Amino acid sequence: MNIREATTEDWDLVWPIFHEVVKAGETYAYEVDTTREQAEEIWLNTPRKTYLFEESGKALGTYFLKTNQAGPGSHVCNCGYMVASQARGKGLATLMCEHSQEVAKELGYKAMQFNFVVSSNEGAVRLWDKLGFKTVGCLPKAFNHPVKGYVDALVMYKWL
């Protein structure tokens, strides 16, 4: 498996994926015009761990892992995953999600929570469901989709 931890030096590889996904404005609650520097702070510096999926020196996917809530909530982690458009449909998200669950367990987390899965991102919802995540919440019209308008966002959760 070509998944390895990302360092500051890898940001050149990871940024194009972040930029492509966020610019589309369809799946992540980040500003669509997030700059390269802001994105590095969000995706690489703030999380506890960031990984990239690499093939022939190119990054095709990336994910971060962080503690979702502090103190009495710190046994639950949160992850976000992105796959480059040219690498979709090949199971990379599955591989990264499975990888992240192993990392989470090694770090001592007991559960993983996705705070904001856009309901119109049906492929993602189906995939997380298949990987054992339960939809434990539905945030009415919490995401402003560029084409569909206000759509629900889901909270998904798995005890590891």
Place this chain on the structure above:
Amino acid sequence: MNIREATTEDWDLVWPIFHEVVKAGETYAYEVDTTREQAEEIWLNTPRKTYLFEESGKALGTYFLKTNQAGPGSHVCNCGYMVASQARGKGLATLMCEHSQEVAKELGYKAMQFNFVVSSNEGAVRLWDKLGFKTVGCLPKAFNHPVKGYVDALVMYKWL
């Protein structure tokens, strides 16, 4: 109503409330040993607005308001409320919550979300429910209560 916006100069008034509530470890997902400086960053500097409920020069309650998610999620805000132990049962949380909804609407938010209401905090759950917040999610065992152990946390939501 004695609710006014808090500034850096008010932190002396607000910090004792934060400290008392967080030290108990029963209702907020902050480190129980959060320092005064960390708390100021969390409660006063990071949020978009922070308010205090004042009586005779003493702060009896406080709340913050911030944008819950960026970009396509930025029409939903998030608030947190704290009441000093000696001022509980007098309706301060209700007054602050109603005040926060007005502020939220003035700032252009369309909805308010509470991300992490500890289910064993029954008074809070009942109060938010009464004020029109729906329980839209339940995070299984997401909060480690100092006495009760792992308890669920609720996601509550209101379209304004």
